[in-house]
Amino acid sequence: MLTVVVAEKTFLELRTVANKFPNVQCIAVSHSSKAATNKWVTALGGAWAVTIVVDEERELYANWGLGVSNSWHLVNPAVGIAARKLWNEEKIWPREVDPSGNRWQTGGSWATDKMGTIRWGGASKSASEIADFREACNLVGGY
Numbered sequence: 001m002l003t004v005v006v007a008e009k010t011f012l013e014l015r016t017v018a019n020k021f022p023n024v025q026c027i028a029v030s031h032s033s034k035a036a037t038n039k040w041v042t043a044l045g046g047a048w049a050v051t052i053v054v055d056e057e058r059e060l061y062a063n064w065g066l067g068v069s070n071s072w073h074l075v076n077p078a079v080g081i082a083a084r085k086l087w088n089e090e091k092i093w094p095r096e097v098d099p100s101g102n103r104w105q106t107g108g109s110w111a112t113d114k115m116g117t118i119r120w121g122g123a124s125k126s127a128s129e130i131a132d133f134r135e136a137c138n139l140v141g142g143y
Contacts, residue, residue: 005086005094006079007107010130011044012092017133018049021142024111026133027051031058031105036098043095061105066123069106075127082128111136 011028018026026049030037034054041047055061086092109131110121120136136142 005083005092006128006130008044008092008095009086009090010107010109011041011050013130014133015044015048015050017137020134021137022049024137024140024142025051027053029053029055029060030101031055031061032098032101036100039098040095056100058102058105064108064110064123066106066108068102068104069127079126079128082130109133109136111140113140 014026014028018024028047028050030040030052032040032054033056037052037054041052053060058066061067106123107127107129108121108123111119113119120139121131124131
């Protein structure tokens, strides 16, 4: 459940940035079913300006080089500390996880310019990594 709280924090950060940088298109990709994704996004208060893409087969993940993680990626001490901090400081705690997703799926974040050139990002180094989407928007001209 640790990755779920980090995924929630990441999505909330992306949603905030999407509203502050309206000329940058923000897309979140889910590997759970459409029904599970809709339920999760609704529980978080909606997508706002974020476009949601459902990729149950995880083809987009594979296209960006994201596969299944190892145990250390998901359950190392830093992940536990980060999750505890989210629970204590931001009241983000584990939610029910739909079995259609795969908790071992690695994540990542990228920003491309208008020509499609990658200007920022990469695969997450651990399950506790939360991307700096403000930096990404600034690098692709979202000021």
